[in-house]
Amino acid sequence: MNATQLIDAYVADVAKRLPRRQRADVAAELRTILLDELGDRTRPEDAHQVIDAFGRPAEAAARYRSPLVLLDPADSRAFLRWSLIGMAVIWALGVADGFANPTPNPAATWWLGVAIPSLWWPGVLFAAFALGAYTRRKWPERARWKPSAADTGHLNRGWHAAALVFYIGGTIALVALPWLRYDPVFHAQRGPWVLALLIAHLVVYAAAIAAGRWNTLTRRLDIALNLLVGGVLVWAMAAGALFTERWVDDMVKFIVIVILLVTAADVVQKLRRELRQHSANVSST
Amino acid sequence: MELELRRGVIVLAVLSQLDTFRYGYELRQALAEQGMAIEEGTLYPLLRRLENQGALISDWRTDGGSPRRYYTLSDDGRAQYARLARSWRELTATMDKLLEGEL
Numbered sequence: 059m060n061a062t063q064l065i066d067a068y069v070a071d072v073a074k075r076l077p078r079r080q081r082a083d084v085a086a087e088l089r090t091i092l093l094d095e096l097g098d099r100t101r102p103e104d105a106h107q108v109i110d111a112f113g114r115p116a117e118a119a120a121r122y123r124s125p126l127v128l129l130d131p132a133d134s135r136a137f138l139r140w141s142l143i144g145m146a147v148i149w150a151l152g153v154a155d156g157f158a159n160p161t162p163n164p165a166a167t168w169w170l171g172v173a174i175p176s177l178w179w180p181g182v183l184f185a186a187f188a189l190g191a192y193t194r195r196k197w198p199e200r201a202r203w204k205p206s207a208a209d210t211g212h213l214n215r216g217w218h219a220a221a222l223v224f225y226i227g228g229t230i231a232l233v234a235l236p237w238l239r240y241d242p243v244f245h246a247q248r249g250p251w252v253l254a255l256l257i258a259h260l261v262v263y264a265a266a267i268a269a270g271r272w273n274t275l276t277r278r279l280d281i282a283l284n285l286l287v288g289g290v291l292v293w294a295m296a297a298g299a300l301f302t303e304r305w306v307d308d309m310v311k312f313i314v315i316v317i318l319l320v321t322a323a324d325v326v327q328k329l330r331r332e333l334r335q336h337s338a339n340v341s342s343t
Numbered sequence: 344m345e346l347e348l349r350r351g352v353i354v355l356a357v358l359s360q361l362d363t364f365r366y367g368y369e370l371r372q373a374l375a376e377q378g379m380a381i382e383e384g385t386l387y388p389l390l391r392r393l394e395n396q397g398a399l400i401s402d403w404r405t406d407g408g409s410p411r412r413y414y415t416l417s418d419d420g421r422a423q424y425a426r427l428a429r430s431w432r433e434l435t436a437t438m439d440k441l442l443e444g445e446l
């Protein structure tokens with residue numbers, strides 16, 4: 059290729075990355091600019107030198123357009139952190155599943171069945187961050203920083219009473235619905251523990267609603283019961299089947315794992331708040 | 344750091360040289376001769392963006408050679424240039440004082 063052909067090829071590469079309406083115009087201008095920069099020189103190396111100064115076609119094309127930022131630079135670290143944490147959890151659960159259900163080639167099963175599909179997580183996270191960035195740019199007033207509401211422990215009785223009724227209904231359904239066929243061993247040995255702790259948790263919740271606020275005792279009981287219920291559920295799932303039908307058992311276990319992960323994050327937050335409160339009380343006395 | 348410092352004044356430097364119609368390469372040469380060398384990959388797209396923002400107007404002309412796109416300040420561009428030049432003078436006066444430790 060001679061110098062002019064190189065420039066023409068470069069211009070074509072840049073132009074195809076531009077919006078159709080400005081493609082021909084920018085291409086014509088870019089070509090004259092590159093030829094001006096080339097001047098009297100005719101060697102292909104000279105053309106390469108001129109082109110190199112403009113950068114890769116994608117970079118050159120990007121400079122002709124308004125910058126497009128999908129993920130705010132300020133969010134990059136949070137995105138990376140949550141991507142890694144989420145993938146680590148998915149991978150660890152995959153390893154645990156590999157131990158529970160051994161296959162002839164566990165590494166390949168894990169890689170193809172867990173590691174590669176786990177990329178959905180950073181994808182979903184990216185979409186969420188990009189949506190957040192878009193809404194902040196679109197409605198900057200709504201994105202203004204606001205201090206978080208002071209935690210007085212106050213409960214909205216109406217909402218929480220409705221939630222309590224829902225939870226009680228769910229618990230009764232778990233016990234009474236005739237088409238839920240529990241595994242006999244679970245029903246006889248582990249099920250009663252799970253049910254007892256669920257009822258205890260509902261009692262604490264009802265007490266907090268009756269008082270209209272969380273106090274130190276109900277808050278700590280709530281944390282302790284969350285930990286206990288979590289521990290017992292992990293034990294109940296690890297010890298064997300919960301339901302007789304395999305697909306029901308798998309589905310329920312998956313749902314319980316998701317609930318446990320959300321609850322774990324909630325408990326960590328509540329524990330940190332309790333510890334903060336405790337150290338504030340200690341330093342003030 | 345020096346690169347970032349220079350990046351902030353490129354727009355003002357470009358506007359200062361476009362009182363009359365000039366094409367990209369000619370403008371780059373004029374700026375370079377006066378000590379303000381700007382990379383080609385930065386300058387030419389900047390001219391386009393300034394035109395899109397209404398600060399410049401452009402026209403394809405031949406002037407005896409190959410057709411080239413010539414740029415000059417629009418009315419809005421002139422007003423913006425006057426504002427930016429005033430801000431620049433205030434800024435340099437403040438910086439002079441800061442650098443001499445008088446402030």
